[in-house]
Amino acid sequence: MGATAAGVDAGRFPRTRLPAGGPAAGRRGPFRGLLRAGGSAAGWCALTLTIAAAAGAAALVVAYRRAEWGQGGQFGWFWAGMLIFTLPAAWWGMRTGVSARLRLAVLAGYGCFTYLPKLLRNPGGPLYHDEYAHWGQSHDILLDGRLFEQNPIVRVIGDYPGLHATVSSLAALTGLSVWHAALLALITAHVLVLLGVAVLAGQLWPDPRAGVAAAFAYSLNSSFLFFDTQLGYESLALCVLVWALAGALRAMRATTRDGRFGWAAFTWLLALTAVATHHLTALWLTGILGLLSITATLGPLRTAARTGWALTGGVALITGLWMSAVAPRTGSYLDPYLGRALGQFGGLAGGGSGGRTLFSQSIAPWWERATAYAAPGFALLAMAGAAALWWRRRRTADPLTSAGTAAMLLVGALYFPATLLILTPAGAEGARRSWAFSYLGLALAVAPLIIALLDRPRRRRSAPRVALLVPGVALLAACALMLVGNNAAGMNPSYRFPGPPVFGSDTRAATPEVLAAAAWLRETQGREARLVADRYSGLIFGSYGEQHPTTGSATFPAYDLYLAQPGRPMPAALLHQLRSWRFEFLVVDRRMAEQVPDIKIYFETNEPIPHDGRPAFTRAQLTKFDTLPWLIKMYDGPHVAIYRFDFGSLDAQAAGSAP
């Protein structure tokens, strides 16, 4: 390869020759410069990726249409659509001979494309469980102008108003609806996550291909396509976390006091935003900064280590103050996800029962399940390779790069024990939530390994041309496998695809009947009334209905109303609670006596209700309310009935009974 070609292929120099007028002749505006810099590469890239994006989008539309009509094949079409764009984008982003600006363009385009599955899933309004909660919270802020109001669906989110304040502020300033303002914020955050991972990687390795590799590797995590694109506080907070880490590394690298302070102040400001937005993100940010500080301390980096500890201390202080003063309920909210999970896991390890069968009654095809089982194995392999590479380079690499990589290896290592928690009912959700964070470490640690594997054949001058393609093809195949497998493990098909209404599915609970019942209640009784409901009715009544539903908990077992046998007295303590807390309505979905919920939950995750594949209620249990004098049946549909509590008639007896 000639010197000129080498320099050109290295991406450092434009393919076009210098203008005849010398360098000054090139100063003719950005457009011509963009074309000059790697012009033909940019053109081909734009053309191929535009065609790929159009084809991929078309395939996604076909997938969703087939799912909606129950025609099957949605999984194949979906992944075909995703891979049609993802693989070429990854190839363009990581090949040599491409300018850094083109890599930036590829990442931006990839970020936009990877939002499309979620956008098509529900373009018009909230659909996921948490989306109802966050949409309702933002909507209430837009109406009332108040922050920190308790949310009826997810109680703790009122204490973390960052996302809701952002969305409602955008809606107030621009006149957009809450949903469209949310889409604007979320798409921006989604693209910024990818760019942020690339910038974060750039703090450790200056090779831009490593940044792109890290960004693509991160996008393979199970939360990237659906969970962290939803209207949820983690979606925004994660973006802030990534850039806060970039700022932190920048502060640790600064060589002047001013620079350190400036970047530290910026990092703390972002940390405050993250803390005010999402509890888990705040904890992970503190933890990752702590790991960075530890690895810097263990290396020859005194000033960087001090800076790291100062950052960690500051962020920990902000987090601690917020969680103690503003959001003290956070601990009790998070405990079930971890505490019980560990307990259940311990029981499993000890040979007990209570585990969870993966893909039980799932409609996911066999190849999705197979890749879901294989993906952690590949991740483990990649981590082992990254660790070996780090070990090999530890003495020659920049010390902060080495320390940073070590920290990322530790963060990424947390991915694997969390994977085991997926085997427990209580831990499954917590495991999924942790992957978005631990995968960040995994992606950053593995990025240099990816580049090293890609460059390996090039170092052998006698390597045949075909050999140059092998690592790239293998990596693309691994990318496809991880993308499919992680998403199959991370999100239920009913969340990923539309379909006919299904009882007990968060995403398919919004039937016309339930929506009409919620609208009737809002129109006739006003807003913000407290009511008891099952999980799915509660989502609709708590969001579109603008009411305050409760589905029960260990300390407030509202579900005992439903569980009580006909003719037996209701728990007096529960009635006293309902009365003293001024609950007004009871919503009953009689399908609980006819069908098993799709996600095996009637009210809440830790409900004391058997899940044995049969409906847990009898019709008599759900129609007994018709004969109780202290319940006034105000509304009735094919499945959903609304009763008003009349606690003054608790001791009354009525002649006859309603049919």
Added chain:
Amino acid sequence: MTTIRVTYLAYAALAATLAADGRPALAVPLCLTALLCSGELLLRALPGIPAESGVPAARAGLTALAGLATLPLVALTLHLAGAPIRTVPLLAGTTAAVTLSTACALWRENRPTQPTANAGADARPVAHADAEPSSPGRLPAQRARGLLPPDDPASDQARAPESRAASDHAPVLESPAASDHGPLLESQAVSDHALAPEHSASLGRAPVPGPPAISVHNASTNVKTPDAVSGLPVNPDRGMHVVSPESPAGKVRVRLGEYARNGMAVAAPVVLAVAIGAVATRAYLSAPRPEQPGYLSVALNGWAAGIDKPVTVPVRGLAVPVRVTSAGLDTLTTSLRLRIGGRLVAARPVTVGADTVRSLTVHVPAMPADGCLRAVSISVGRMSTGFYARGPITDGKRAALLTAGKRRAPLADEHGAPLTEKGQAAPRLNGSLTGPGVGPATPAGSAAGAGTPAGVRGGSGAGASAGAGLVAGVVAGGRGRPGC
């Protein structure tokens, strides 16, 4: 763009957002402009402008994120100040944030340049604070082992650099003291000793003490970057062009074109993606969808929707408005039934049109004045609604009411509808029809038993008790048992 100009642009965008008065087509770009300006000012105020490293997204990304983060921070501040989260307070808060950031940025830019870092830990490069400094001109071992990518200029496989078009790379970097001449940029290619300390550090590297690095790019000389001198990883794509730090200004300047090109590199794919996404979304939404399951519902309407305790039925009986809704179903005829105390009192067929909301009025007859609570159930097909009611409890009137009730309640015909005093059947049920989503039916006759009876929460205001539909029920004949 200078800090002042960015500030003016922010103010103008905020004012224009207010003037746009919630019109999204105008307000969205203005608001985004204001937020980007706010983010840019925050960046200038706190850390200063970052150097690009790897993928050139640092500045643009930080600006966008800082702008986005402005909103929740302003909202939190408004909350602390007791102000509501509304358009005017938000704009005022953002304006204050812009002003504060501008003040900090201007102070930062115009303060006297600090002396270069003295000997000591702070003066020493962070990354190599306690490490052996690399010898000038010698590459790190990792490069010697060929572990760098082949496109790295310091790698074994790199060839002598070709000349590069100067227009594609930033020629000059200015120090903060001369901010009016261009944006600030920290150079990765220039050592700490060459620049003002607050902008001397660079991303991805930490320079070592030693003679100032000198690098001059021109069309014919080999590149000798200070990174190579310092022995640190080199970013081959940093896109900067550095003049000698020994020049009188000791500064470098970045062309606006560089930022514009980076901006285009983001904007172009975003625009394409938005276009493709919009087409896909539109195609998906406009395609025919499977029919949603239909439903028929019945609900207490008007004053009856406010019933919150047992109702006392007056002597003349009670007209109870109900609403029957049909959606997604064909026109159907079903039974409208009235039960009191579990006994069927009256029933008649009722036709509900497809996708209609129908208001009916059901006449609940007087009940025995025995004080017994009775369940009143009004059902349409399988759906039912109802409440609990009792007759008047006055003892003196009990017998009189019973007698009057017997006279006033005719026998029912074969359909269960009561006959009039003249022996003719009562008027048929003909509640007025309304379309879906339409308000209450047009009153076709006054309802009997006007006035809100006891046991009803007032002010529900949902639909008048309209319609001439009456179902006169036969008095059930109270059981008259105390404690029933």
